[in-house]
Amino acid sequence: MSSTSNLSFEGRVFLFGNNVDTDVIIPARYLNTKDPAELASHCMEDIDREFAGKVQEGDIIVAGENFGCGSSREHAPIAIKASGVSCVIASSFARIFYRNAINIGLPILELKDASSKVGGGDTVQVDLQAGTLINRSTGETFQSEPFPAFMQEIINAGGLINRVKIQLGGTAQCTGLP
Amino acid sequence: MTVTEKILAAHAGLDRVKPGQLIEAQCDMALANDITAPLAIQEFQKLGIDRVWDRGRIALVPDHFTPNKDIKSAEQARYVREFARGMGIVHYFEVGEMGIEHALLPEKGLVIPGDLVIGADSHTCTYGALGAFSTGVGSTDLACAMATGKAWFRVPESIRFTLKGSLSKWVSGKDVILKIIGDIGVDGARYMSMEFTGEGIEKLSMDNRFTIANMVIEAGAKNGIFPVDEQTRRYVASSMKEGKRKDQYRVFESDHDAPYAGEYEYVLDDIEPQVAYPHLPENVRGISETDEIRIHQVVIGSCTNGRLEDLRVCAEILKGHRVHREVRLLIFPATQKIYLEALREGLIETMVEAGAAVSTPTCGPCLGGHMGVLAKGEVAVSTTNRNFVGRMGHKESEVYLASPAVAAASAVTGKISSPEEVMK
Numbered sequence: 001m002s003s004t005s006n007l008s009f010e011g012r013v014f015l016f017g018n019n020v021d022t023d024v025i026i027p028a029r030y031l032n033t034k035d036p037a038e039l040a041s042h043c044m045e046d047i048d049r050e051f052a053g054k055v056q057e058g059d060i061i062v063a064g065e066n067f068g069c070g071s072s073r074e075h076a077p078i079a080i081k082a083s084g085v086s087c088v089i090a091s092s093f094a095r096i097f098y099r100n101a102i103n104i105g106l107p108i109l110e111l112k113d114a115s116s117k118v119g120g121g122d123t124v125q126v127d128l129q130a131g132t133l134i135n136r137s138t139g140e141t142f143q144s145e146p147f148p149a150f151m152q153e154i155i156n157a158g159g160l161i162n163r164v165k166i167q168l169g170g171t172a173q174c175t176g177l178p
Numbered sequence: 179m180t181v182t183e184k185i186l187a188a189h190a191g192l193d194r195v196k197p198g199q200l201i202e203a204q205c206d207m208a209l210a211n212d213i214t215a216p217l218a219i220q221e222f223q224k225l226g227i228d229r230v231w232d233r234g235r236i237a238l239v240p241d242h243f244t245p246n247k248d249i250k251s252a253e254q255a256r257y258v259r260e261f262a263r264g265m266g267i268v269h270y271f272e273v274g275e276m277g278i279e280h281a282l283l284p285e286k287g288l289v290i291p292g293d294l295v296i297g298a299d300s301h302t303c304t305y306g307a308l309g310a311f312s313t314g315v316g317s318t319d320l321a322c323a324m325a326t327g328k329a330w331f332r333v334p335e336s337i338r339f340t341l342k343g344s345l346s347k348w349v350s351g352k353d354v355i356l357k358i359i360g361d362i363g364v365d366g367a368r369y370m371s372m373e374f375t376g377e378g379i380e381k382l383s384m385d386n387r388f389t390i391a392n393m394v395i396e397a398g399a400k401n402g403i404f405p406v407d408e409q410t411r412r413y414v415a416s417s418m419k420e421g422k423r424k425d426q427y428r429v430f431e432s433d434h435d436a437p438y439a440g441e442y443e444y445v446l447d448d449i450e451p452q453v454a455y456p457h458l459p460e461n462v463r464g465i466s467e468t469d470e471i472r473i474h475q476v477v478i479g480s481c482t483n484g485r486l487e488d489l490r491v492c493a494e495i496l497k498g499h500r501v502h503r504e505v506r507l508l509i510f511p512a513t514q515k516i517y518l519e520a521l522r523e524g525l526i527e528t529m530v531e532a533g534a535a536v537s538t539p540t541c542g543p544c545l546g547g548h549m550g551v552l553a554k555g556e557v558a559v560s561t562t563n564r565n566f567v568g569r570m571g572h573k574e575s576e577v578y579l580a581s582p583a584v585a586a587a588s589a590v591t592g593k594i595s596s597p598e599e600v601m602k
Contacts, residue, residue: 019364019458023566028545031213032243032250034220046568066365066398070564071545072300074217074316095369095400096300100316150200150330161221164322168225 007128007155009086009107010136011060014051015120016044018064022097025068025076034075036082043079057084060124064090064115068097077101087126089114089133102151105159109133111144128155180336180438181403182371184430185311189294197335197439205235206293206310208323211279211541212240212251214298215258217317222324230265231327237269237288238262239279242541247548269422277513277539280304280392280481285513287417291406292428296320296329300395301481301563307387308414309406309429314395334400335439336371336432337362341378343447348597350491351386352483352561352581354444355393356452360462361442368398370439373432375405378446384413385487392482393563396459405431451596453559454579457567465584465596472504475558476589477570478582479510479537480544483561486516488582493525495586495600501533502592508543508550509536534589546570552577559588 024046026039033039044051061080067090068076077100080088087107091114101108107128111117114133118124122137131146147155157163179187179194187195189203210218215238222230230236238258243251262270269288271277280301283289291309295302300314315329323329339358359366372394379387387404394402404410406429414427453468455461478484478492489511501507509529511517517539520526529536543550544562552558552571558578560570565577580588583597590600 021564021566023545023564023569027568028213028547029551031545031547032248032254034217034254046573066368069364069398070300070566072214072298072302072314072316074214074298074318077316078217092365092368094365094398096314096316099319103316103318148200160318160322161224164326165225168227168325 007107008126009058009060010123010125011058011086012056013060013062013118013120013122013124014055015115015118016047016061016063017115019066019069020063021070022068022073022076023070026073026079031073031075036078039075039079040082043083052083055083055085058086059084060126061085061088062114062118063088065092067093069094072096074100074104077104077106081106089126091115102154103160105155107155109144111142117142179433180371180373180436181430181432182311182336182373182401183333185292185294186331186333195333197333199333200330201333202328202330203294205296205323205327205329207235207237207289207295208320209237209239209279209283209295209297209299209302210317210320211242211299212244212255212258213242214317214320216254218298218320218324219257219261221318221321225325227325230267230324233266234268235327236267236324237283238267239271239276239282240273241276241278241539242545243547244276244540245273245538247542275514277515278481278484278541281485281512281516284308284388285417285515287420287422290414290418290423290427291410292430296323301392303394303399303401304388304392304481306391306394306401306403307384308410309404311401311403313401332369334369334371336373337367337440337442338373338375338438340376340443341374341446342376342443343378343445344381345446345449348583349449349451350581350583351382351389353449353452354446355390356454356459356462356579357444357449359393359397359459360452360454362397364396364458364460365398367394370399372397372399372402374402379404380407383487384409385485388485389482396563451581451584453584453594454565456565456576456578459563459565459579468594471557471578471594473559473588473593474505474556475550475552476505476507476585477543477550477558477560477562478585479512480541480562481512482563483582484510484512484516484539486519488561489516489520489525492582492586493528495583495590495597496532496534497528499532499590499600501589505589505592507534507589509534510539512539514539543570559585559594561585
């Protein structure tokens, strides 16, 4: 299964609980690299040893409250994205993970009670622009808040770096000697 | 407006901001370490520019896997070093002058009251102790800040914590913040600002304030912030002597009618030493309610508790005692300056005589990187800030978070213990 458009995705669900922290998303012992593929090979291994082997392109992570709590390591959303996960849906996100995901272009959706509405292995369709989630396995539809325009702009630009690059217009105005 | 709103507004060039508003603001300092800087540098290079925003406003501190633990981390550290040299980054700290970033930057006078600071490290919130707005971000945010000096923020709601009274003997800032996290939970202040106020702050040392501000992220907060008082002014007068910052600091205060999303009050005298059980910092119990838990390792140090006062209380408890024969006690002064002062005060001698291993500054053991990784089934008491599954080593190891006093006492008895058990 794979994503269907820039802000719309359909995939199979991997279900996790509350407070999934960055240390289990990517343990610090693997932070001596920034290679996305290597990070992906250890993604989630301390809570689901088989995740890296089972996850397929387009799959979707659904979790409970405070997903991504803990450290600021951008390696966490990078590991998830490089695993092939198309979108992360959680009841709530820890704030640094939230902005990191947006900044690197990993689609996320905050949806209250997400983890109780969807089961592991279900197929769901997500539309970030509309803020909707359809559980194809049960036929149920859920509505969330759509992304603020500012954040859609970052996602549409392909991440924060591209947005800033556009702002800098290629000829950056850099100043500064102490 | 709250103090946090005022600092954000001032740095966004706005008269007023309100919670929920998205703003772009000017940073006074941007920070990264040897884990987060490599990704930030890689992203910075995608921007196609050859100069940083201000080479005197970026701090690069290789403190996590240094002195390097393996070839890969050595390569990462070299990547950061070469970037720092190439860009002429003024505040790059090599091993030997390096310290744990959040102890180092305030000590060097690189962060001052009224600042807006971002760091690619979640414990960047520590500087709130100085009356600055500081918060953790990821590497991409940091890359953009290195290029433009700016970052985007959602203005947070604030929760007010009023502290009254004074701390009892053997009780510290660590116990205050663990108690609060235990009460409000690991997402109790998610996206929000935790503002500390009240007459109890007057008697809280700067080291205690740093510890409290450091762990607000463990309640999900965006920042924690203290008022600027005489103690702060004395601290900053001393730290700014090095002349790393030429500008004047600014003091912001919350308005009397500032809006708060929540209010809590704590009487410091009522707080006993606290212990956070595995595997979340919110699993907190008073020391009098703990079970008998045998331990294998004790770690004293980190950006949370590696400051001079922490080492003093540790040495006070270790003096005349021996580390339990089944326990390994590892102590990490947070900066070279703290190390030297501890040496001059005779604290290091006391620690070594008691059977502790004392190390050069590093974040190593806190995140299971190196210098004290736990084996399967091992149990540690640690003065660090997180006790997640696998945080300090094997996924079947366990971490109990506590103050330096409880950690030192536990090292002596071989089980989680109140300092009073040792200091009868």
